[in-house]
Amino acid sequence: MKKYCSYQERSHADVNKKLYELQLDAELRDEITYELIQQNFLNEERFARAIVRGKFRMNDWGKIKIKQQLKQHHIIDSLINVALTEINDEDYIQKIKMLIQKKYDALAHELPFKRFQKTILSLVQKGYEQPLVFQIAKNMNLDHGK
Template sequence: MKQNSSQKSYTIKEATIKLMQFCAYRDRSHKEVEDKLKEMRMIPAAQELIIMRLMQEDFLNEERFARSFVRGKFRIKKWGRVRIKQELKMREISSPVIRMAMTEINEEDYRETLSELAEKKLNSISEPNSFKKKKKLSDFLLRKGYEANLVFDSVNSLTD
């Protein structure tokens, strides 16, 4: 890696303050913070110190991050459980924390959101062939991350 002289170097104190602002803006995962520290070219020992301080002062909290991630992706993007879990795994969140965070989704709201999404999408599909229409709707809902059995129940109840 070529050394870039125009890149700023940070003291541990400066980096800690910068990361506190980074975490205060919105909840962050450990991976995001680690990536940011690497980007700032902090040595591993300094990264560890900074991460510990952020955790002690509650700027960095994996469970809080996971819970707010689940709420946001479900309420705003209307993602299903499958997609949310995949995204959390990509962010290197542990399985027990993922399981805990998934409790943020109320089962009744989940099924209601799925059927609203399915109805809205079905109305926007202009496909005369009913088999193709069902397939397009199913594919859309599966991409959104809903479980296959729920998708097929929903599609069948809407198109029969």
């Protein structure tokens, strides 16, 4: 299990699932999990921070989608909030602007209203907050057919 945890950051849920698949009884699973935590092979905060950094930087996910991913790993809300501090507010705004421009440019064949609408929807589906995306897009003076 140390090798499994060393390869990449794992959540407690990941480790418990793996141990269950190995058909170990509950008491042994708990002992192994405890040892992994004691030896710092398993750390929920480190896992959550790694997910936040990776999903934001590599997958261009917004905070909503990242939060959902962490909840699927049974990470508690307080740790999720701590992990989300990995995302700098200015970097978040810049990422939104970049994604808006990229999507808007890719939809050049669409009518202005549809183009604007599809751009906003695209970012909302990636987990960005709709009011924030809308406000930033509006401030970018994109033609939205009005």
